[in-house]
Amino acid sequence: MENKNKSLIDYLLILGDNSLILGHRLSELCGHGPSLETDIALTNISLDLFGQVRSYFQYAAELTGGEATEDTIAMKRVDREYRHTWLVEQANKDFAYVIGRQFLFDAFHLPLLEQLVNSKDEMIAAVAAKSIKESRYHLRFSSSWMERLGDGTQESHQRMQTAINDLYPFTYEFFEETATEKIMHEAGIGANLKTIETTYRQTIKDVFAKANLEIPSAPPRKTDGKKGIHSEQLGFILAELQYMQRAYPNMTW
Amino acid sequence: MQKNERKKKEPQKQANLFTNYTIITNQYNMKGNPIWEVFIRSKNGLEHRHVGSLHAEDAKMAMENARDVYTRRQEGVSIWVVESKHITASNPSENGEMFDPAKDKAYRHPTFYDLPDELEHI
Numbered sequence: 001m002e003n004k005n006k007s008l009i010d011y012l013l014i015l016g017d018n019s020l021i022l023g024h025r026l027s028e029l030c031g032h033g034p035s036l037e038t039d040i041a042l043t044n045i046s047l048d049l050f051g052q053v054r055s056y057f058q059y060a061a062e063l064t065g066g067e068a069t070e071d072t073i074a075m076k077r078v079d080r081e082y083r084h085t086w087l088v089e090q091a092n093k094d095f096a097y098v099i100g101r102q103f104l105f106d107a108f109h110l111p112l113l114e115q116l117v118n119s120k121d122e123m124i125a126a127v128a129a130k131s132i133k134e135s136r137y138h139l140r141f142s143s144s145w146m147e148r149l150g151d152g153t154q155e156s157h158q159r160m161q162t163a164i165n166d167l168y169p170f171t172y173e174f175f176e177e178t179a180t181e182k183i184m185h186e187a188g189i190g191a192n193l194k195t196i197e198t199t200y201r202q203t204i205k206d207v208f209a210k211a212n213l214e215i216p217s218a219p220p221r222k223t224d225g226k227k228g229i230h231s232e233q234l235g236f237i238l239a240e241l242q243y244m245q246r247a248y249p250n251m252t253w
Numbered sequence: 254m255q256k257n258e259r260k261k262k263e264p265q266k267q268a269n270l271f272t273n274y275t276i277i278t279n280q281y282n283m284k285g286n287p288i289w290e291v292f293i294r295s296k297n298g299l300e301h302r303h304v305g306s307l308h309a310e311d312a313k314m315a316m317e318n319a320r321d322v323y324t325r326r327q328e329g330v331s332i333w334v335v336e337s338k339h340i341t342a343s344n345p346s347e348n349g350e351m352f353d354p355a356k357d358k359a360y361r362h363p364t365f366y367d368l369p370d371e372l373e374h375i
Contacts, residue, residue: 044321
């Protein structure tokens with residue numbers, strides 16, 4: 001029983017941390033978006049993601065017991081304990097990177113949630129059911145921007161292709177099943193990453209074709225974010241994300 | 254004499270207002286995006302009402318921006334967007350002939366009927 005809970009908590013972190021770190025990256029743009037309208041759109045997405053994280057972490061805290069709360073899970077882990085993929089921690093180099101990162105995540109996130117809706121774990125199924133509409137809109141938003149930039153001016157096309165060339169090799173990590181994900185999938189709680197990958201590559205193909213973008217042929221980046229091994233980017237993210245709780249432990253407002 | 258001068262200035266002021274107005278409705282932002290007017294139906298059965306405007310490159314983007322800017326607090330169940338240049342506005346300097354003649358025609362209001370007491374909200 002305890003072992004099962006351990007895997008489940010672990011799985012919740014894998015699910016939640018992608019949204020947490022991507023939500024944080026988007027929050028960095030609050031007040032800095034390229035236009036008022038895009039600024040608020042990205043902030044909305046960020047808040048949607050944080051909302052999902054809260055549900056996952058409240059559940060994880062409940063399973064963990066003791067002093068754990070959604071906040072301690074979000075704010076008080078060390079870098080090796082974060083379980084997100086490398087894609088979502090990539091920096092906001094320019095708007096094309098923001099959109100590329102968002103699209104490459106949304107195209108994975110939606111089919112993931114579509115499976116989790118049928119999870120044998122009622123909580124996960126409920127969170128997925130709530131998140132799925134948000135995610136559907138995120139994908140609609142990011143793919144329409146992919147098309148607009150990819151099929152836009154020469155410069156926007158060039159920037160979009162550059163961003164995609166950089167980001168695409170990180171997408172393979174989504175589908176490298178960790179031990180936890182295998183256990184959860186076999187238990188009927190977690191998703192089947194193989195079938196998601198088929199959907200994913202098809203979405204990429206369709207949107208890239210419309211956006212006049214080429215699918216990069218670069219080999220996959222060998223990354224182990226889901227096992228807690230991250231790029232140097234995470235240090236900077238955590239320095240900002242955790243600053244208040246590190247400087248003023250247990251502060252509230 | 255001074256009074257007359259002031260009277261002469263007034264129409265000019267109105268003309269300026271009008272000029273500003275036409276500029277606004279055809280304005281583009283720094284990135285060359287046209288302005289769109291946004292109409293929201295707050296719930297089924299009610300009419301769409303004008304809620305504001307925004308910049309967008311195309312209709313799809315205008316729709317997404319309208320959703321993100323104007324319905325994030327559950328303000329609506331339906332959105333219309335229309336590019337501002339498609340709206341023909343009345344000219345404020347013609348307000349006199351447009352609207353003043355209705356002022357003294359109280360008989361156009363349906364207030365001369367005897368209504369039964371049971372009728373409410375009329």
